[in-house]
Amino acid sequence: MKKRSLAHNNATTSPVKKNKILKEIRNNYQLFLLILPPLAYIIIFKYIPMYGVQLAFKDFVATKGIFGSPWVGLKHFDRFVNSYFFPRVMKNTIGVSLYGLIAGFPFPILLALALNSTRNKLYRKTVQMSTYLPHFISTVTMVGMVMQFLNPRFGMLAEVAKFFGKEPLNYIGIPKYFKSIYVWSNIWQDTGWGTIIYLAALSAIDPSLQEAAIVDGAGRFKRIIHIDIPGILPTIVIMLILRSGRIMNVGFENIFLLQNQLNLPASEVISTYVYKVGLGGDKGMIPNFPFATAVDLFNSVINISLLLSMNWISKRLTDSSLW
Amino acid sequence: MTKKIKISRKDIMFYLINDGFLFIFLIVTLYPMIYFLSSSFSSPRAIIMGKVWLWPVEFTLKGYKAVFQDSYIMTGYRNTIFYTIAGTMLNVVLTIMAAYPLSRKDFKLRNTIMMIFAFTMLFGGGLVPTYLLITNLGLKNNWLVMVIPGAITVRNVIITRTFYQSNIADEMLEAAKIDGCSDFQFIRMVVIPLSKSITAVMVLFYAVGHWNSFFNAFLYITKRSLYPLQLVLRDILIKNALDASGMDDSRTYADNQNIEELLKYSLIVVSAFPVMCLYPFVQKHFVKGVMIGAIKG
Numbered sequence: 001m002k003k004r005s006l007a008h009n010n011a012t013t014s015p016v017k018k019n020k021i022l023k024e025i026r027n028n029y030q031l032f033l034l035i036l037p038p039l040a041y042i043i044i045f046k047y048i049p050m051y052g053v054q055l056a057f058k059d060f061v062a063t064k065g066i067f068g069s070p071w072v073g074l075k076h077f078d079r080f081v082n083s084y085f086f087p088r089v090m091k092n093t094i095g096v097s098l099y100g101l102i103a104g105f106p107f108p109i110l111l112a113l114a115l116n117s118t119r120n121k122l123y124r125k126t127v128q129m130s131t132y133l134p135h136f137i138s139t140v141t142m143v144g145m146v147m148q149f150l151n152p153r154f155g156m157l158a159e160v161a162k163f164f165g166k167e168p169l170n171y172i173g174i175p176k177y178f179k180s181i182y183v184w185s186n187i188w189q190d191t192g193w194g195t196i197i198y199l200a201a202l203s204a205i206d207p208s209l210q211e212a213a214i215v216d217g218a219g220r221f222k223r224i225i226h227i228d229i230p231g232i233l234p235t236i237v238i239m240l241i242l243r244s245g246r247i248m249n250v251g252f253e254n255i256f257l258l259q260n261q262l263n264l265p266a267s268e269v270i271s272t273y274v275y276k277v278g279l280g281g282d283k284g285m286i287p288n289f290p291f292a293t294a295v296d297l298f299n300s301v302i303n304i305s306l307l308l309s310m311n312w313i314s315k316r317l318t319d320s321s322l323w
Numbered sequence: 324m325t326k327k328i329k330i331s332r333k334d335i336m337f338y339l340i341n342d343g344f345l346f347i348f349l350i351v352t353l354y355p356m357i358y359f360l361s362s363s364f365s366s367p368r369a370i371i372m373g374k375v376w377l378w379p380v381e382f383t384l385k386g387y388k389a390v391f392q393d394s395y396i397m398t399g400y401r402n403t404i405f406y407t408i409a410g411t412m413l414n415v416v417l418t419i420m421a422a423y424p425l426s427r428k429d430f431k432l433r434n435t436i437m438m439i440f441a442f443t444m445l446f447g448g449g450l451v452p453t454y455l456l457i458t459n460l461g462l463k464n465n466w467l468v469m470v471i472p473g474a475i476t477v478r479n480v481i482i483t484r485t486f487y488q489s490n491i492a493d494e495m496l497e498a499a500k501i502d503g504c505s506d507f508q509f510i511r512m513v514v515i516p517l518s519k520s521i522t523a524v525m526v527l528f529y530a531v532g533h534w535n536s537f538f539n540a541f542l543y544i545t546k547r548s549l550y551p552l553q554l555v556l557r558d559i560l561i562k563n564a565l566d567a568s569g570m571d572d573s574r575t576y577a578d579n580q581n582i583e584e585l586l587k588y589s590l591i592v593v594s595a596f597p598v599m600c601l602y603p604f605v606q607k608h609f610v611k612g613v614m615i616g617a618i619k620g
Contacts, residue, residue, distance in 0.1 A: 037417060
């Protein structure tokens with residue numbers, strides 16, 4: 001802003017143009033004024049915590065605050081990597097994520113292809129509308145529904161088990177079922193919503209390709225194989241790459257709400273572990289701020305490097321990337 | 324001619340299978356929702372006995388009565404409505420304030436500020452430093468914590484900015500400037516009226532986010548009178564911490580137990596109801612928002 005006005009000042013002296021310059025400065029001033037509150041928000045609520053990440057390399061002394069506490073190097077990272085929880089938490093995080101990716105990834109694609117090939121517009125709209133719906137259910141409500149569904153006393157699954165003459169189990173308390181419960185409830189909730197991007201890619205396919213194939217005598221199924229799927233392949237590849245970039249990034253809410261003492265061996269992931277060691281969790285453990293910050297940072301660094309490398313691969317392979 | 328019929332016959336098979344496939348998706352999606360809706364209208368006895376499969380059994384509104392009589396739930400409901408309205412208003416105003424300057428090619432600081440914003444999508448301070456900041460700011464157990472820490476979502480700023488870039492022509496700005504229009508006037512008289520659809524998308528994205536948000540309240544609110552609906556839901560649905568015994572003295576303990584079970588179903592319906600009702604009307608807008616976000620996310 002300053003630079004430009006200076007340049008203009010040097011070049012011109014006439015009062016009319018000077019007026020113009022003043023006006024431009026004032027205009028930009030207005031834009032700056034507009035963006036100031038959002039910028040202040042971002043700096044306070046995003047950048048100050050980033051500065052606080054140094055806690056990961058310090059021992060927290062409450063009286064000295066984050067910035068005055070003594071440096072201890074990589075002590076907390078060292079402790080985490082060598083801790084009893086490390087293999088468990090890593091295994092669960094990657095396991096639940098990978099399971100979700102492998103099981104969940106194909107569904108939106110299949111649904112989008114099927115939606116795109118149905119001839120009845122009303123039917124298509126109905127299916128679309130209905131499958132988008134679960135996306136808007138809150139995590140807490142969703143977990144509540146899962147709990148009711150799995151309730152060993154009068155949940156639906158218990159009734160089904162009784163119908164087949166089996167003793168209903170407390171499914172949510174059995175570690176080996178945890179990942180499936182988490183993954184499949186997510187699939188139920190997000191498959192419909194996930195089709196949006198594929199449907200858009202499908203609608204962008206040149207209709208003349210379809211017409212040409214019809215003239216050549218290709219049936220609808222053949223056209224899916226030879227036109228639709230190749231048409232959305234770049235989108236599929238990007239989505240796959242981006243999802244695998246987030247493989248270590250498992251959200252907190254869903255897992256945490258599904259957790260209980262019994263399924264903990266299978267359900268403790270990095271984000272829930274950070275919460276428990278950092279803020280004490282529910283049971284009144286002694287909070288360890290620096291250690292939790294270190295675990296969090298460890299995870300963030302892995303996330304960023306994964307995302308950046310996957311983005312780089314995507315750029316090389318498909319010529320498209322996040323930015 | 325004959326060939327054509329043969330092809331379409333093969334296709335008919337395909338369409339049948341395809342529509343059947345879609346039907347499976349439809350049923351799998353809708354059935355659980357219908358089941359919960361029907362259960363919420365059934366008698367406690369029918370639920371305990373596992374008699375509800377598709378339609379309500381022994382139709383009753385007892386569950387809803389229990390929900391609306393519970394002051395804990397109603398307080399949560401009121402709080403959430405308040406947080407959603409206040410939060411969404413702040414969100415939308417700040418998002419427009421950020422998105423418009425960032426969409427202006429002649430705004431020199433545009434790229435720098437964009438970088439500052441976008442970097443936060445990649446890296447954050449994490450749980451503990453954020454927690455310490457919020458605590459130091461005195462926002463713990465303060466209703467403002469439901470509004471201020473999530474005041475802007477960078478992704479939404481980018482979506483809005485992209486919309487402005489492709490829908491507010493440069494010529495319009497030039498013409499307005501020649502007529503002596505200031506930036507503030509231009510936003511008020513041109514940008515906002517011309518971008519109603521993206522504003523609607525923002526209102527919806529943020530409002531649904533507030534309605535469903537759990538994490539901030541969970542971390543920073545321990546006072547029950549400030550609880551949003553989602554925390555109340557967690558107590559009742561997941562932690563089973565409902566005490567229904569005080570609701571009606573005339574019932575026995577067992578009756579109360581059963582009512583509690585029914586109440587859960589009704590509560591699930593009541594909590595999801597506002598968003599679900601709104602949804603068919605705004606579905607198009609949502610999809611539009613997702614698309615803009617996906618193209619230039």
